[in-house]
Structures are given as C-alpha cells and as structure tokens.
Amino acid sequence: xxxxxxxxxxxxxxxxxxxxxxxxxxxxxxxxxxxxxxxxxxxxxxxxxxxxxxxxxxxxxxxxxxxxxxxxxxxxxxxxxxxxxxxxxxxxxxxxxxxxxxxxxxxxxxxxxxxxxxxxxxxxxxxxxxxxxxxxxxxxxxxxx
Numbered sequence: 555x556x557x558x559x560x561x562x563x564x565x566x567x568x569x570x571x572x573x574x575x576x577x578x579x580x581x582x583x584x585x586x587x588x589x590x591x592x593x594x595x596x597x598x599x600x601x602x603x604x605x606x607x608x609x610x611x612x613x614x615x616x617x618x619x620x621x622x623x624x625x626x627x628x629x630x631x632x633x634x635x636x637x638x639x640x641x642x643x644x645x646x647x648x649x650x651x652x653x654x655x656x657x658x659x660x661x662x663x664x665x666x667x668x669x670x671x672x673x674x675x676x677x678x679x680x681x682x683x684x685x686x687x688x689x690x691x692x693x694x695x696x697x698x699x
Contacts, residue, residue: 559586559587559589560583560584560587560589560662560663561587561588561589561590561662562589562590562592562659562660562661562662563580563583563584563587563589563590563591563592563661563662563663563664563665564580564591564592564593564594564652564655564656564659564661564663564664564665565577565580565581565591565592565593565594565628565665565666566594566595566596566648566652566664566665566666566682566686567593567594567595567624567625567627567628567666567667568595568624568648568667569595569620569621569623569624569627570667570699571699572667572668572699573624573666573667573699574627574667575667575697575698575699576665576666576667576695576696576697577627577628577631578631579665579695579697580628580665580695581628581631581632581635581637582635583663583665583695584632584635584637585635585636585637589637589662589663590637590638590639590640591628591632591637591638591639591640592639592640592641592642592655592659592661593624593625593628593629593632593639593640593641593642594625594641594642594644594652594655595620595621595622595624595625595641595642595643595644596621596643596644596645596646596647596648596651596652597614597617597618597621597643597644597645597646598617598645598646598647598648599614599645599646600613600614618643621643622641622643625641625642625643626641628641629641642655648682649682649685649686649689650685650689652664652666652682652686652690653686653689653690653691656690656691656692657691657692661692662692662693663692663693663694663695664686664690664692664693664694664695665694665695665697666682666683666686666694666695666696666697667683667696667697667698667699668681668683668684668696668697668698668699683696
C-alpha cells in the first residue's frame with residue numbers, strides 16, 4: 555500500500571475482544587497509507603421512564619465509560635504505531651450513526667468487526683456490520699472475530 559492511499563479511516567469499535575482484530579487492521583492500514591484514524595464508539599440510548607429512579611443516568615454514564623475504554627484501546631494501539639488518532643463518542647443507533655459519521659467527515663474507509671453470525675442468529679440479533687455495508691457510501695472492511 556502506498557502512502558496517501560487513504561487520508562481518513564474509521565474504526566468502529568464496541569470494545570469487545572472480537573473488535574481487537576479490526577482495530578489491528580485499521581491501525582495497520584492507517585500506518586501504511588499515512589491516514590488519520592478515527593476511533594468511533596456509539597452509545598445506544600436507554601429508554602426514558604418517569605419511574606426510572608436514576609438508573610437511566612447511571613446506565614448512560616456506564617456506557618460512556620465503556621466507550622472511553624474502547625476508544626482508548628484504539629488510541630493506544632494507534633499511538634504505538636505512530637498513527638494520528640481521534641476518539642469520538644456518539645449517541646444513537648450504531649449502524650445509522652456509523653454511516654452518518656463517515657459521510658459527514660469524509661471517511662474513506664470504515665473498519666469494523668463482526669461476530670460472523672448466520673441464519674437465525676443474524677436475523678434475531680441484527681447485524682450492525684451488515685447494515686453498515688448495505689448503507690455506507692464508502693468501502694467497509696469487516697474483520698471477522
């Protein structure tokens with residue numbers, strides 16, 4: 555890969571062990587092409603209830619902390635490889651927000667992990683990676699866990 559191939563690459567992370575391979579791939583592609591790497595974590599909002607007794611606020615704080623850990627992992631890997639990196643936390647539905655961020659920030663490649671589910675499991679769980687692949691206007695590299 556020649557330098558300058560990509561200028562902006564996004565790694566969409568959920569902080570799971572399975573995402574580590576995607577992080578490695580995103581960092582390496584960024585390093586080889588000289589691209590800036592964006593570490594993106596999407597916080598899924600909790601439902602609002604008049605009787606939530608404060609658990610909603612605590613849950614959102616927990617998810618924000620998880621997001622900071624997940625993007626921090628990407629930052630550490632990128633910095634160790636000499637790659638410029640920026641972390642971003644977004645609230646919303648993951649596939650929608652990943653595609654939206656990519657479009658709004660001129661991302662040239664999205665890198666993300668996948669569980670590799672098929673059949674009924676994929677139908678029941680839905681697949682963030684599949685939805686991103688279907689709707690993104692930019693290339694998507696899906697790394698199986």
